[in-house]
Amino acid sequence: EAQVTQNPRYLITVTGKKLTVTCSQNMNHEYMSWYRQDPGLGLRQIYYSMNVEVTDKGDVPEGYKVSRKEKRNFPLILESPSPNQTSLYFCASRPGQGNYNSPLHFGNGTRLTVT
Amino acid sequence: RKEVEQDPGPFNVPEGATVAFNCTYSNSASQSFFWYRQDCRKEPKLLMSVYSSGNEDGRFTAQLNRASQYISLLIRDSKLSDSATYLCVVNIEGNTGGFKTIFGAGTRLFVKA
Numbered sequence: 001e002a003q004v005t006q007n008p009r010y011l012i013t014v015t016g017k018k019l020t021v022t023c024s025q026n027m028n029h030e031y032m033s034w035y036r037q038d039p040g041l042g043l044r045q046i047y048y049s050m051n052v053e054v055t056d057k058g059d060v061p062e063g064y065k066v067s068r069k070e071k072r073n074f075p076l077i078l079e080s081p082s083p084n085q086t087s088l089y090f091c092a093s094r095p096g097q098g099n100y101n102s103p104l105h106f107g108n109g110t111r112l113t114v115t
Numbered sequence: 116r117k118e119v120e121q122d123p124g125p126f127n128v129p130e131g132a133t134v135a136f137n138c139t140y141s142n143s144a145s146q147s148f149f150w151y152r153q154d155c156r157k158e159p160k161l162l163m164s165v166y167s168s169g170n171e172d173g174r175f176t177a178q179l180n181r182a183s184q185y186i187s188l189l190i191r192d193s194k195l196s197d198s199a200t201y202l203c204v205v206n207i208e209g210n211t212g213g214f215k216t217i218f219g220a221g222t223r224l225f226v227k228a
Contacts, residue, residue, distance in 0.1 A: 042220040100146040100206055106158035
C-alpha cells in the first residue's frame with residue numbers, strides 16, 4: 001500500500017531533550033515536506049526537500065533540522081525542544097517538481113507535547 | 116493578504132442541505148488546485164482535484180474560475196459524515212522552476228441530524 005509513515009504518533013517530552021520524528025514514504029516521491037498545525041493557524045511548512053541531499057527552509061524553520069540522505073526518509077529533528085513546539089506535525093510527499101497536478105500525500109501525524 | 120483565502124466558517128447545516136465553500140487565490144502563477152478534507156486531529160486527505168472545466172464526484176462538485184482566481188466546492192445532500200474541515204490547496208509555480216503548495220486555513224463544516 002502506498003503510504004507515508006510517521007513515528008511516533010504521540011510523544012511527550014521535556015524541554016531540551018533532543019528528539020527525532022521519522023517519516024518514510026514508499027512511493028518513490030522526490031518531494032517531501034514537514035508541516036506543523038496549530039489551532040487557528042492552519043498548516044505551516046517547516047522544511048521541505050526536493051530530492052536527496054536537497055533541503056530548504058519553509059515558513060517556520062526555527063528550532064528544527066531535517067536531513068534527506070535517502071529518497072524515502074525525511075526525519076525531523078528537534079535538537080532542544082521548547083514548549084512552543086508543542087503541536088501536531090505532519091509529513092507529506094509528492095512526485096517531483098515537474099508534476100504540477102500532483103497532490104500531497106500525508107502521514108497520519110505526530111502529536112508532540114513539550115513540557 | 117494571504118495567498119489562499121477561504122470562508123472562515125464554521126458552517127452549520129442540517130442533513131440533506133447543499134453547502135458551498137469558496138476559496139480565492141492571489142498568485143496568478145497558480146498551476147493546480149485541490150480540495151482536501153481533514154477530520155479532527157487527523158491528516159488531511161485529498162477530496163478532489165479541481166479542473167478548469169469543473170468536475171464532479173458523486174455529491175461533490177468543484178469549480179475553478181481562473182479569471183477571477185476563485186475555486187469552489189459544492190456538497191449536495193449533506194451527510195453527518197461530511198462534518199470535517201475542508202482545505203483549499205493551491206500549487207504555485209516558483210521562481211526557480213519548481214512549485215510550492217499553499218494551504219488555505221480551512222472551513223469547518225458541521226452537519227446536524
